[in-house]
Amino acid sequence: MSRHLLAGLLLFAGAVLADPPLRFLQARLYEAPPGVETLAAYFTIENPGSADRVLRRFRSDDFARVELHETRLEDGVAHMVPVPALTVPAGGRVALAPGGLHLMLIEPKRPLRAGDHFLLEIEEADGTLHQLLLPLRRREDAGGHEHHSHHD
Amino acid sequence: MALARPAATRLLAAVLAVCAAAAGLWLARGGSAPPPVQTATLYPDDFPPVAEFTLYAADGTPWNRDALAGRWSLIFFGFTHCPDVCPMTLHTLAGVWRDLEPEQRERLRVVFVSVDPERDRGARLGEYLAYFSPDFLGLWGEDDALAPLIDSLGAVYHRETAPDGTVTVDHSAGLFLLGPDTRPRAHFAAPHRRDALHHDLTLLLGAER
Numbered sequence: 001m002s003r004h005l006l007a008g009l010l011l012f013a014g015a016v017l018a019d020p021p022l023r024f025l026q027a028r029l030y031e032a033p034p035g036v037e038t039l040a041a042y043f044t045i046e047n048p049g050s051a052d053r054v055l056r057r058f059r060s061d062d063f064a065r066v067e068l069h070e071t072r073l074e075d076g077v078a079h080m081v082p083v084p085a086l087t088v089p090a091g092g093r094v095a096l097a098p099g100g101l102h103l104m105l106i107e108p109k110r111p112l113r114a115g116d117h118f119l120l121e122i123e124e125a126d127g128t129l130h131q132l133l134l135p136l137r138r139r140e141d142a143g144g145h146e147h148h149s150h151h152d
Numbered sequence: 153m154a155l156a157r158p159a160a161t162r163l164l165a166a167v168l169a170v171c172a173a174a175a176g177l178w179l180a181r182g183g184s185a186p187p188p189v190q191t192a193t194l195y196p197d198d199f200p201p202v203a204e205f206t207l208y209a210a211d212g213t214p215w216n217r218d219a220l221a222g223r224w225s226l227i228f229f230g231f232t233h234c235p236d237v238c239p240m241t242l243h244t245l246a247g248v249w250r251d252l253e254p255e256q257r258e259r260l261r262v263v264f265v266s267v268d269p270e271r272d273r274g275a276r277l278g279e280y281l282a283y284f285s286p287d288f289l290g291l292w293g294e295d296d297a298l299a300p301l302i303d304s305l306g307a308v309y310h311r312e313t314a315p316d317g318t319v320t321v322d323h324s325a326g327l328f329l330l331g332p333d334t335r336p337r338a339h340f341a342a343p344h345r346r347d348a349l350h351h352d353l354t355l356l357l358g359a360e361r
Contacts, residue, residue, distance in 0.1 A: 038235045069235075069236070076342065
């Protein structure tokens with residue numbers, strides 16, 4: 001049994017290794033107004049592989065806590081809903097964007113200055129670890145297009 | 153019958169003349185009817201002014217309904233620890249504020265009303281808002297003090313403290329526009345677009361001079 005399990009695991013690992021890795025795009029961490037200890041990070045995840053991938057853990061040495069949340073508008077009321085795991089479908093993409101999915105980085109442990117970079121670790125359900133460098137930026141002027149609906 | 157016909161003709165002529173005058177006016181205005189609002193929902197004309205209330209500015213100055221009167225007010229309810237919707241909305245409003253003409257800004261006030269009095273009382277609120285625009289007014293008050301304004305506008309909020317102490321606040325994400333008489337004129341539903349907000353504010357402020 002253990003032999004079969006091992007073979008299965010190796011096959012599984014082989015399949016995962018053969019799959020192209022996730023791509024993280026347009027990562028940015030937005031500067032918080034004075035006195036605010038919670039920052040929001042946004043990025044887009046592309047899954048060029050043939051299997052769904054699940055992100056389940058987010059952490060950073062520079063923050064006490066990192067949590068994935070989704071802003072949902074229901075009858076004009078904004079709710080924040082914790083998202084314990086995020087599935088990036090095979091061949092698809094998921095965008096974290098203002099007004100939708102966002103990563104909350106809570107209680108910074110070092111001073112935050114626009115232009116600095118912060119290291120974020122993202123772990124997949126299978127243990128694959130991603131490291132993502134987030135530049136701290138002011139919110140840019142986006143004209144009338146500040147809002148992006150997220151799609152998957 | 154003999155009289156009726158000329159009378160009807162005269163009436164028709166009069167109607168046509170009025171139509172022509174209207175058409176002339178319409179053409180003089182640039183050939184199109186006033187453009188409709190893009191994002192606002194308008195309150196009925198007989199909607200009552202907001203109820204009396206007393207809230208506080210960041211510097212401790214009391215603000216009541218009369219203090220709000222005299223200018224248009226664009227009101228957003230939120231809280232400073234809100235990481236996504238509030239900074240996004242205030243950032244959009246800062247952009248709209250810059251897009252408005254100085255003359256329009258003199259007639260309007262952007263008001264951020266905190267629904268998290270425990271954490272947002274006093275100077276903190278002022279520093280937070282100044283990050284977006286030094287012109288924005290921040291108001292805070294206890295739940296009892298917030299109720300008249302919240303209820304008058306049909307806004308809602310709900311604060312909840314988790315066992316680990318994390319406070320989450322659900323709140324109306326829309327913007328409420330009051331006229332200089334504090335009667336609600338329009339509601340802007342989220343998500344907010346800078347160009348559409350600018351368009352509708354220009355239209356609504358321009359319609360009442």
